[in-house]
Amino acid sequence: IVHIAALNKDRKIDDYQRIYNKIAEKIREEDEYDGYIGYGPILVRLGWHSSGTYDKTNNSGGSYGGTYRFKLESSDPSNNGLQNAAKFLDPIYKEFNWISHGDLYTLGAVCAVQEAQGPKIPWRPGRVDLPETETPANGRLPDANNGADYVRNFYARLRMNDREAVALTGAHCLGRTHYKNSGFDGPWGAASNSFTNEFFVNLLNEQWKLEKNKSGNYQYDSPKGYMMLKTDYALIQDPSYLKIVKEFANDEASFFKEFASSFQKLLENGIDYPKGAPQYIFKTLDEQDI
Numbered sequence: 001i002v003h004i005a006a007l008n009k010d011r012k013i014d015d016y017q018r019i020y021n022k023i024a025e026k027i028r029e030e031d032e033y034d035g036y037i038g039y040g041p042i043l044v045r046l047g048w049h050s051s052g053t054y055d056k057t058n059n060s061g062g063s064y065g066g067t068y069r070f071k072l073e074s075s076d077p078s079n080n081g082l083q084n085a086a087k088f089l090d091p092i093y094k095e096f097n098w099i100s101h102g103d104l105y106t107l108g109a110v111c112a113v114q115e116a117q118g119p120k121i122p123w124r125p126g127r128v129d130l131p132e133t134e135t136p137a138n139g140r141l142p143d144a145n146n147g148a149d150y151v152r153n154f155y156a157r158l159r160m161n162d163r164e165a166v167a168l169t170g171a172h173c174l175g176r177t178h179y180k181n182s183g184f185d186g187p188w189g190a191a192s193n194s195f196t197n198e199f200f201v202n203l204l205n206e207q208w209k210l211e212k213n214k215s216g217n218y219q220y221d222s223p224k225g226y227m228m229l230k231t232d233y234a235l236i237q238d239p240s241y242l243k244i245v246k247e248f249a250n251d252e253a254s255f256f257k258e259f260a261s262s263f264q265k266l267l268e269n270g271i272d273y274p275k276g277a278p279q280y281i282f283k284t285l286d287e288q289d290i
């Protein structure tokens with residue numbers, strides 16, 4: 001399968017910065033969502049889940065076709081709760097309906113990371129909406145009840161190495177788990193809407209205890225009321241992952257650098273960008289004094 005980015009000569013950086021600003025202002029305005037965490041984390045998860053269906057073996061799935069908009073994909077149990085992010089973006093799509101769904105979902109995730117004081121994520125437009133028939137089957141997104149070997153194999157399908165895998169999972173510094181969505185809960189402690197290396201610091205510094213939660217799933221809990229999934233905890237069980245967790249816990253700048261490149265790669269998996277395709281780095285609201 002080949003997906004070539006469409007170059008749209010009529011649209012320039014300020015067209016996309018306008019959409020970025022609309023999303024960023026709406027995140028700032030609707031701050032009460034999910035116990036005042038806000039919409040940032042779930043927008044990041046939507047961009048990730050719309051990209052995480054990619055399969056390198058036949059270059060299928062991924063963000064290009066915007067197929068999350070179809071029932072088959074949005075009703076995947078792995079996508080429980082993401083309807084809130086899609087509803088958040090709906091009025092923005094209505095106002096700027098020249099953008100493709102794939103570009104909107106990924107732009108929303110980039111905006112959410114940057115507005116949470118995370119690293120700048122370079123972003124390229126050109127995804128083209130595909131028909132419902134192109135929607136990938138359910139089951140391509142990861143299952144949290146697994147260890148390091150599963151995590152390594154899963155990320156390999158997305159062309160990610162150990163360093164990229166650890167960096168990407170660091171997005172679990174944002175938001176929280178919700179029983180009704182995934183059968184995991186917590187953290188009762190500091191669920192955050194700031195993008196930091198906190199996830200790695202917590203992994204290394206907390207005492208973790210494997211517990212069966214009220215949904216019958218196993219998760220790691222800490223005395224401070226933090227939680228980790230089994231796939232999170234795997235990052236300190238595996239010697240190669242552990243080395244990288246320590247680096248990122250001790251050097252936030254190196255985490256930010258690796259996250260920026262890995263997240264762009266995740267959001268662009270499966271897309272061929274022609275020579276001269278534009279790449280944008282958006283300004284945050286703060287940088288524009290908005």
Ligand code: HEM
Nearest residue numbers: 041042044048142143144168171175176177178181182231
């Ligand atoms: C092995 C890989 C992964 C697994 C098994 C996993 C699993 C999960 C689960 C179970 C939740 C809770 C969902 C809910 O109950 O609402 C969650 C939330 C989240 N995930 Fe992951 N995840 C993985 C990788 C990633 C990656 C690569 C990113 C982004 C780069 C990411 C970003 C997020 C964010 C931001 C949230 C919080 C959403 C919210 O607060 O509503 N995750 N993840």
Ligand SMILES: CC(=O)Cn1cnc2ccccc21
Nearest residue numbers: 172175176177199227228229
């Ligand atoms: C603060 C922290 O690390 C909580 N946390 C730990 N693992 C997570 C997975 C998804 C969302 C949040 C998660």
